[in-house]
Amino acid sequence: MAAMPPHSLLSFGMFLNLNGFAEKLLSNETSARWLFRLTSGVEISTEGGNISTVAGKLSLPLKPFTALESLFHEIQFSCSEGIDLRTEAIELGIMHLLITCLKIFGHLEPFISIDQNSVGKPIASAIYLEKSRDHDLYYMAKGTGFGTGSIASNWDVDQLLIVQQIEESHINAILNVITSFLEYDKSTYLSLDTRVKDTISTILKKLALLFKESNFVVFINNCLRNDSVLDIAHHIPMYQSLLNVVRNIAKWPTLIPLLAPDVTSSEGSDGVVDFIKNLKSCIEIYLGRLRPSKKGTFKNGDKMIDEEDQDRKNIASLIPNILTTLEIVENGIASYRNVNEDMPTLVNTNADINEEQHDGDSDQNYVAKMRSLQFDTYCITTETDENETIFNVRYHYASAVRSAIANGSDSGSSERARRLAQEAAALSNSLPLSASSSVFVRCDEERLDIMKVIVTGPSGTPYANGCFEFDTYFPPEYPNVPMQITLITTGNHTVRFNPNLYNEGKVCLSILNTWVGRPEEKWSPQTSNFLQVLVSIQSLILVSEPYFNEPGYERSYNTPHGQQASLEYSANIRQATVRWAMLEQLRNPPSGFEDVIQSHFAMKRSEILKQCQNWREEYEDIVKNHSKKASKAFVNSLELLKKHINKLQEELKKL
Incomplete structure (x- = not known):
């Protein structure tokens, strides 16, 4: 991946059109200066060192996203300035672009623009073409097979993991931006008059359309239905970010239908609730397997693992987030169903089948x-x-x-x-x-x-x-x-x-x-x-x-x-x-x-x-x-x- 990948460069250019973004970016003058030099094709800092080396390989390409996250977080949805900011982000195609990038990093099909005149389509195409070129060099090994008669390959697992780490850092950054976009102060929101609430609802309906047309929820479901603790353990920050997004979506009645199962679907979607429950079950089973016996050693015969073991603590840290998210989603769906009786009924795949x-x-x-x-x-x-x-x-x-x-x-x-x-x-x-x-x-x-x-x-x-x-x-x-x-x-x-x-x-x-x-x-x-x-x-x-x-x-x-x-x-x-x-x-x-x-x-x-x-x-x-x-x-x-x-x-x- 280039020092300044195409999606970061395009995002940076679009974000600069957003009111308040430049000021937020310049709050850290050093990194802003490095970022501007890097986007201009200059990789050497004024001090003579390599910018990517000095600033860290991951930080500068993420800077536009972290600055936007900070801006949304500072100016929340529940105030008039926050409403204007989010309206502008929708109209400029910024949210469209973010969801497009997320789909591509999630290895789904390239985004098809809802509006043929939208800026999203050419941007998505440019990013997708760049990713297609990368795909010739890096791909996920199947891990199975009898052999093909040839043992030559340019596949490098270490390089693959580096690429995955970079991609995941961008996924996390984008998810955090979406979370901050949706954040609001409940007490302030409840005090707003009906006209302002209607304006917020209109913005959220546009966002919901973007989510729906881009299969954003499919991306979330694909991640949450993962039942491999081995894989989850390697992606704790991403799962924390995913749960944060789901939790904030569930707080808005306008967006709740995105999280409910569609029982009319031919695929029989089970909804986010069941995926979160399954995720919780997997982690609890894993933590239970690691519980030491009375002798102080683990039941599998291996040497005792320190209770402060960081890997175990990281996985365990997901549980509070899972429980909180699950409660908010279930309450949100229940509240919405009370108002909308025609909403699909939750399907519990874990229930005993009669x-x-x-x-x-x-x-x-x-x-x-x-x-x-x-x-x-x-x-x-x-x-x-x-x-x-x-x-x-x-x-x-x-x-x-x-x-x-x-x-x-x-x-x-x-x-x-x-x-x-x-x-x-x-x-x-x-x-x-x-x-x-x-x-x-x-x-x-x-x-x-x-x-x-x-x-x-x-x-x-x-x-x-x-x-x-x-x-x-x-x-x-x-x-x-x-x-x-x-x-x-x-x-x-x-x-x-x-x-x-x-x-x-x-x-x-x-x-x-x-x-x-x-x-x-x-x-x-x-x-x-x-x-x-x-x-x-x-x-x-x-x-x-x-x-x-x-x-x-x-x-x-x-x-x-x-x-x-x-x-x-x-x-x-x-x-x-x-x-x-x-x-x-x-x-x-x-x-x-x-x-x-x-x-x-x-x-x-x-x-x-x-x-x-x-x-x-x-x-x-x-x-x-x-x-x-x-x-x-x-x-x-x-x-x-x-x-x-x-x-x-x-x-x-x-x-």
Whole structure:
């Protein structure tokens, strides 16, 4: 990003037309002088030093915004001078420009001007073009993938984080300007006559139109619906600013409809209230996971974290703001609804779903039933009085845990403890859940670094409705190295369910550093997390044609040989899925997942039986009418499939 980025330069020029802005800017003569020199293309100060270095890389481009924030804050909405100032800001297109910049930094589509003659459109285009050029150099890594055959990349995670920091500083500055624009003294406002209040209402209606047309509230919702504490912890100032904006919007009845859910929307928006509640829940779960035990150490086995730990304090500092904002928004919506009976009713997505309302919709019933089973703790280990760790269930990494305890590395670091708490908080709210495929996690009651996972096979794949068990261990070096994960559902090491899932349990993924990939696909301590790994397994490994996951085999995808090989491969996977991911799981459900297995197969019984029947009929048709495709291996897979289906039917009858 340039020393004086285009949006700062354009904003500075527009703000100078605003009454009182120049005086406010000149209140700090030194920074004002540096700013004027920088906007003129001069990067050397009168003292001979580099202006950006002397003033700080972030401060000068933000100076126009901080000065405007100070001006709005000093001259509040509830006085006549404040009304004139805000009217001028609307008419000059300043608020239009600010919201445009916010959208671009929020990586939404470029702003489309409401008024074709407005100054907003060319400004937005200029900024967007500049951002498009930046996009060629910096982009967000996916963090997942198998590799592309090339390990060359110009992606630099450190540079990416610097760019994100700069962008976020501008987002915060703009949000703070909007907050100060909306601030008012309530007692003064109540004393105003009706004519003045009507003038204020007119200004706010124009602002509401800008918010609505620019999808400003969509930007707010996208940020607030974030349930990754790991990500939230890196952006505390932005979340404080977001909550401040929401709180001030909620104080104005004219703007309240922007925050209410639109139940008529085809997307079924839930409104800001539910997003704030979810944000609060995530943070409380995280802080609860960090609570020390009676021994003075954290339950995950890591060394004790000082109660004054700054990272924890920063996250905890959001709670008062969240509670205050939530109360103001709920009260504002309730008050508005009392006056406007046709206002949409709030939708509470966290409320228990009445299954009787969805008797005709098995998918919704499944999601409603399984949601509460997704994340939980289980007594995987027990610590004896002699400080010996006993494993109560089969766990692949038991020896690795004991070895870490023996050599003294098990305590890890405070950073590891924080990250584990953040991972647990994110998993408790973010795990994939659908009738097609879901993920379930059990974390040890005493140690956050020990987890077990069930992934249900996605519909339309040879893994459909099977339950695949994985063991996960976060080693002492985490997050500098990825977690370790092993497939347990291997038919006693007899089945290789996928080219990326070995029969000994190895999971090959770039993000786990177990497969060659581009730098942006590999594990990054700053940007990667366990949820990405789980989604990668679910969507990149458990696919409809797993044969072509084998490196090089994709070249035969559209060839007769490739399709025949894929057919035989999937036939074997299907029979193995029925045998080991269905039948065996019903007979011997993994410890901690008994309720998941019982509920999954009970609710999916009819679907699974129909699915198995379709598989059998499809293969019988191939054997009967397409004998050239029916190799000896294929016929053998069919016979095994029929055998396993018969046994599965008997087990399902017991549910």
